Amino acid sequence: MKEQIYWLVRLSEIDDAASSVQQELSDLPTQLEETRTSHSRLQLLLEGEKKQLAEAEALLLQQKQEAAEIGERLSRAKGKGAKAQNAREMEAAEREMDGLRRNARDKEEEQERLNAAIGEKRETMAGRQAKFDDFAALYEKEKASAEKRIAELQAELAEKTQGRDNYVGQLPKTLFKRYERIRTKMGNAVVEAKDGTCMGCRLQLPPQQYNLLFRGNEVDQCPQCVRILFVRDAIAEFYVSDPNYQAPPAQEAEEGAPEVVDAEKTVTATSEA
Ligand SMILES: [Zn+2]
Secondary structure, X not given: OHHHHHHHHHHHHHHHHHHHHHHHHHHXXXXXXXXXXXXXXXXXXXXXXXHHHHHHHHHHHHHHHHHHHHHHHHHHHHHHHHOOOOHHHHHHHHHHHHHHXXXXXXXXXXXXXXXXXXXXXXXXXXXXXXXXXXXXXXXHHHHHHHHHXXXXXXXXXXXXXXXXXXXXXXXXXXHHHHHHHHHHHHOOOEXXXXXXXXXXXXXXXXXXXXXXXXXXXXXXXXXXXXXXXXXXXXXXXXXXXXXXXXXXXXXXXXXXXXXXXXXXXXXXXXXXX
């Protein structure tokens, strides 16, 4: 059982050391996704405006064709007026021409309105297109740097989690699942019990529980923060005999158990974070 506690501690040391890398790795795609969403929203907006512009241009063309037709009808009406045989025919031709002239004026006004609207739309679209181009360039840049950073982080993560599988493989499945459950909930799953206190949440542990932790006969959890507890002395021997454990180079010393000192620092630092 003591050995299982040691494997849990090692697993936790590895995971705690890798947690900031893991966090950044999971945050990066989210950030990029946000930019990508803005990018497609802008693109959609721009496409909508392009469509509106095309519609206005089609309408203008139609108005011009109709104006030309009115022009033709007007010249025909004029011809009729010139050939009028009597006052009644003359009057009818005049009335027709008045109507057509009014029509022509309306079409002219409509064309002016459309021309103005098209001009305005072209201008706003040019501005929007420029902004979109800037944004697209920014997005590409962001994407490239995120991809580069993700590759770096993955390499870093692989390095930091080296040997993790060894410890996972040693643990009973249910215990590993419990470890992962606590880690997901609390950020870190294993903390030291020191001077009668849980170093994860600072709870003063019941003396009997603290005493039992020294024996290391069972995997016990803090009654308050539910993290798995261990007492350093109960597992210190395993660091020395563990072929998968490498003491950090800076911590090499002759006396005592230097690895343990370093591990303690790691655990304390992360549990306080
Ligand atoms: Zn606690």
